[in-house]
Amino acid sequence: MTTHQTAMIMMGLAVVLALAHVLGRLARRCGQPAVLGEILAGILLGPTLFHGALSDAVFPTDVRPMLSTLGNLGVALFMFLVGLELDHRLLRGNKRAAVGVSVGSIVCSFGLGAVLAVWLWNAHPVGDRLGFVLFLGAAMSITAFPVLARILTDRGIQHTRVGALAMASAAAGDVVAWLLLAAVLTFTGSQSSWQVLLVLPYAVAMVAVVRPLLGRYLTAREQRAEDEVQSEPLAQRAGDEQQHR
Structure with missing residues (x-):
């Protein structure tokens, strides 16, 4: 990735985030979810309006695949957090x-x-x-x-x-x-x-392997958090006794 491509990606992300934030706040003022304003921002920055002139100026062709990858990664992480909560x-x-x-x-x-x-x-x-x-x-x-x-x-x-x-x-x-x-x-x-049949091993792997591993990780994380909460009063009480002496 060249320096020019990096700069264009950063500029493109800044434009997307700024316009999505502004239109999202405007949508909330109108009593609508912010996501509607963010969708409108995507339409304005896309190839629909002005025959794609604005999109071509802000998002050159050579950086669009990388922006698309970042967007897909963001959606995947967001959906993972939604499912986790x-x-x-x-x-x-x-x-x-x-x-x-x-x-x-x-x-x-x-x-x-x-x-x-x-x-x-x-x-x-x-x-x-x-x-x-x-x-x-x-x-x-x-x-x-x-x-x-x-x-x-x-x-x-x-x-x-x-x-x-x-x-x-x-x-x-x-x-x-x-x-x-x-x-x-x-x-x-x-x-x-044969590509459709790949969904079967994928489903088996997610249910039989990924789900138990995530369950163990979350259980261990919750247990560790509970241990830290229980250990804090003991440590605090020991510190108070030492200070009193």
């Missing part, structure tokens, strides 16, 4: 409700997307009709999970029962919808079937 105890007794909300949202979204696809295909026929209908239906079923997490965080309800139910429903719905989208791509020939 999710209190599963809030979902006790609401598992059926979470499953019902997930299934209902997928069925309704898929149905409306399929109807829209039929109407669009009749006006603008392209390629395979069935594949287009299935693809658009599956695409409309996918939730903007990071946006939902930011809205709940901005509203301060991510640790409530309603917030936990919304997060669990969206997470389950997203898993099913993405699997459905992968199946549609395989059905239409846009993706190899």
Whole structure:
């Protein structure tokens, strides 16, 4: 990476953060979540307006892949923290409700997307009709999970029962919808079937290896924190006795 590329990346990040902060505060003043203003900032800085002139000036072509990587990493870390802070105890007794909300949202979204696809295909026929209908239906079923997490965080309800139910429903719905989208791509020939099968070892590794390791780490961390809290009064009392002597 050259010095010029580093400078352009830093400038691009500064522009993105500054505009997102300003529009986020403006959205809050209007009674809306800050994430809506941040999305608007992305639209303003993207290639939609002014035929991409502003985007080309702020984000040169050679630094866009690196900015995209940083953005994806930021989203991944944010979602990891959201999942880490999710209190599963809030979902006790609401598992059926979470499953019902997930299934209902997928069925309704898929149905409306399929109807829209039929109407669009009749006006603008392209390629395979069935594949287009299935693809658009599956695409409309996918939730903007990071946006939902930011809205709940901005509203301060991510640790409530309603917030936990919304997060669990969206997470389950997203898993099913993405699997459905992968199946549609395989059905239409846009993706190899062996790539879709990779989801099975990935799921097994996450459940059988990653989850137990994270559980042990969190348990050890909580135990260490409790030991430190318990040891502080003893150390303080010993110091007071020594000072009294």
